[in-house]
Amino acid sequence: MGVMNDRTALVTGANKGIGKHIAAQLAAEGFTVYVGSRDVGRGQRAAEEIVGDARPLVLDVTDPRSVAEAAAQVDRLDVLVNNAGISVSLTPPTEAGVEEFRRTYETNVFAVVEVTNAFLPALRRSPRPRIVNVSSGTGSLTWSTNPNPQFAPGNGAAAAYRSSKTALNALTVFYAQTLAEEGFKVNALAPGLRATDLNTRAAASGGDPAEAAQEAVRLALLPDEGPTGAFFSWDGTSVPW
Structure with a gap:
């Protein structure tokens, strides 16, 4: 290697993506x-x-055994980017079944806790540990109640996905507060x-994934005086919770 x-x-x-x-x-x-991927071949390519x-690095974020095996292979880690996420459908809560919510939260919320906690020992060996959680502007309750022009509110469309990202935002705050010292x-x-390929709406968009990745990298490289427990858009501006 x-x-x-x-x-x-x-x-x-x-x-991918x-x-x-x-x-x-x-x-x-x-x-x-480390290129985390559930599929060995896709990760290798x-x-x-x-x-x-x-x-x-073979890593199925929804499988505790896979997470533990992956963590055992990493001695020190400076940056963890919790990027894996799913959007099962674009349906409102009145049409989405509980299983859709359960499946979405399993990847977008519970897996973030599983992965983050498993890799904390490796992160603690870094002089400047950084964690970046890839959320969504649609998870902002402020933008959802005072719609931001970047997206249409859609009467609660994609409720499972959007609420899971709201929960992820809360986790971001709690981890930041707990690990600040x-x-x-x-x-x-x-x-x-x-x-x-997150969902049909994303697939049809013309947004460049590389542009969004640039902000993730900026957050991964934050200096010691940089912010923590904050929410940023792809262009570096603050997003309201």
Whole structure:
């Protein structure tokens, strides 16, 4: 595998979309990047396509055993990007079943806790640990009640996804507060609508995933005096909770 770089990062769900661009940009910054992927082959191909020190890491964020096995392979970690996420449908809460909410929260919320806690020992070995949670502007309650022009409120459309990102925002605050004295910086990112396979609306958009990845990398490289427990848009501006 070669010699490790001085800085290491893990990006979950990094075999495609925004996650792959984040991994590529961190590698370009000189990081050894673990490309988290459920599928061995896809993770390997993604790592091979990234210029720099990118290493595939089999990681199913919804499987505690997979998370534990992946964490056991990483001794020190400077950056964790919780990017893996799903959007099952665009339905409002009146039409979405409980199983849709359960499945969405399993990946978008519960898995973030599982992964973050599993990799905390490795992160604590870093002099400047950083955690970036990829959220969504649609998870902002302020923007949902005073609609932001970036997205249509849709009468509660995609309720499972949007509420899961609201919960993720809360977790971001709680982790930031808990880990502040240890030098951690924990922040959330609203990447904007990007051309990914997250859902049909995203797939039809023209948003460049690489553009969103740039802000994730900025948050991963925050200096000691940088913010923690905050929510940022892809252009670096603050997002209201």
